[in-house]
Amino acid sequence: MNRLGAIAARSQYELFYPAQRRPTLAQDIEITRQQDSWYCKPATAIRVSTWTEAPRGQTTRYTHPIVGNDQLARERGLPVTVTTGAEDGPTLLLIAGEHGNEYENIVALQETLQSLDPAALKGRVVGVHCCSLDSYLNRTRVAKIDGQNLARCYPGKADGTLTERVAYTLQNDFLGQSGSHKPVCLVPLHTYGPGMLGATLSGYNIYPDDPELTEAQRSASLATGLPLVWGHEFDASHAAAAPLGDDASGRTALYAAFLAGVPAIYWETTWGMRGEEEYKRGLLRLMVHFDMLAGTNEAIVAREQIESVGHGAGNMASHNQAPCEGLWRPTVQIWDRVKMGDLLGEIRNLYGEPLAQIRAMRAGVVIALSRMQYIVQGAQCGIVV
Ligand SMILES: [Zn+2]
Structure with a gap:
């Protein structure tokens, strides 16, 4: 579907589901927080935030501890790089390695962060190089220690499995910040995995009750210059009621960002097809989009821009x-x-x-x-x- 087609799909959606006839889609952020029994107020849940203290004008690397002070949590801590500009500004949060058998995303994040000059940056870029270290070390999609898919476990649990504690840590210590440390956007970087080939994609959730958030995500996706831009309707109340870890739960990092009131777009690409180069260019374009880097983005029209409506529209596994x-x-x-x-x-x-x-x-x-x-x-x- 081209751009006009996407607009047609949107107005078709509004035709079939005018706001007053959508009582089951409670997508208001505050209502969703109340519905989700795992959600904790970040004010009480943030434990440590080394990256917010990182000195200006330099790059800082550290291991961010996972909640729960046991040996496993210490061994599986999150490798983080934060590049902080000399001037304050937005925080861009980039995460890779939610699935440990996807690599182009990790490489693109490493090389993007290495290429950044703190003196030229406004604000900060926070990169979590690998979120599910346990699955990475075992070369698997899900963590071996608990069999859980991190990308279905948000907002996590402080006293849960390792994967649930990783989700909790990302939800609170990273997404749950306020002021200029509240991310302007979260980008979970993925690939289609070892068994799939696919078009390099920037995807986002369509929240029918939050057109402003949806538009922020749509315009960020279009700014990336990635060839496929795909929006899909998301029912946050369904995710809020689903068990942690369930494959069809919708408890993705995008949902985590929604709970935090942060716009989010996720990326997919194919292994071995130089998707990491598209990602690196896209990440720099995103920094220009958010006025973190000077300059203007050269106009690139997505090859396909598609918006899908209906519950579960974005669940690729189905x-x-x-x-x-x-x-x-x-x-x-x-x-x-x-x-x-x-x-x-x-x-x-x-x-x-x-x-x-x-x-x-x-x-x-x-x-x-x-x-x-x-x-x-x-x-x-x-x-x-
Ligand atoms: Zn993935």
């Missing part, structure tokens, strides 16, 4: 799942436009006989595909939005 295991043979490519029911590919046995056909569950653009492989049952074959 798209086009494999009904059985077998050899996955995709028949479409990234960026292809498909109609509902179009063939995306087939799952075969070793004689080349089809075991299952995967057809698009909706019309749209193919933004990601599973790479050709012996696919497991339940894996997502492709994402059409």
